[in-house]
Amino acid sequence: MKLLTLNFLTCARKACKATNAAFPLHPKDAELEIVEVELSPLFVRNILPRVEWEALRTLCQDLGLPQLPATAPEPGELFTPNPSDGVEGEGIEEVGEEGEPTQTLKDLHHVLLETTIREGKLVCGSCGHEYAVKEGIANFLLPSHLV
């Protein structure tokens, strides 16, 4: 499971939905794996405003990953200014209107899309329910008394 996904995941129990403590889920005994994913700069730009930065930052800390900056990068930090801006013609097809992705964008891509939890558990801060993660697949089936 990508750290991106964990940044959007909440406890599945109805009773937890309304509480703040049901997000984020907390990894326990997590085994990480880096899985290469082709860089999609436009996806990173699209998703960044929806990422709960504080939760991502805490997660990286808990998992012993390199520390993230205190605040989320601004959209302007994701692409280098396009050299062809204001110039007609070449270069546009290759990189679109955005210029080249910066190292900041590439780092975000690595953290969000390539860093995955392969094994472990995800614990709800509200009800304490533990969701197992095996081979990257999280089990969110609830026994009927917890639905």
Added chain:
Amino acid sequence: MSRPEDTLPPDLFYNDSESRKYTTSSRIQHIQSQMTHRALSLLSLRSPSLILDIGCGSGLSGEILSTFSPETNPGGPHTWIGLDISSSMLAVALEKEVEGDLFLADAGQGVPFRPGTFDAAISISAVQWLCNAESTEESPAGRLSRFFNGLYASLRRGGRAVCQFYPKNDEQKKMVSSAAVRAGFGAGLLEDDPGTKSAKTYLVLTVGGGELDG
């Protein structure tokens, strides 16, 4: 022919041999990919998006979402998260090393993501399963309502969902679409090849308020 959802709940029906049969049958694969392309065109996504795939199975639709194509997936490649109730189906997806994240989950129990997570959602041949209740504590109406309420909340304002499903009859068609409307969706039913054996029903859902509350 008996409908699979009338015989067993999906986690039991799609056991290992059924899962393999389902994903290796080239006829089913062809229909599945056709329907995914149709759903994608109805979503009309213009840039790489985060998509929820409900009933992702072995990832047949996901593979299409992950692949950019100027003709059939011009906004892609998309990033997707798939839910399925069948662990055998997910095992096949794992073997294929699909790019999306996979969840063993029952959409009838809700959609466990925070509000506004997804740009769009897609569901191919899965929603009819929600019309079955597997225990006395659950009713089809209750399962449909939890699913659509959860789906509605998990989509961003202005987001869309397309659910292709096989309704057993008109009554079921109505039950599904009215559950979606009650959850807040703008809903339309679209039928391809109506009245034929290959009729396909698509429930096209929109979440309003794109500009109003961002």
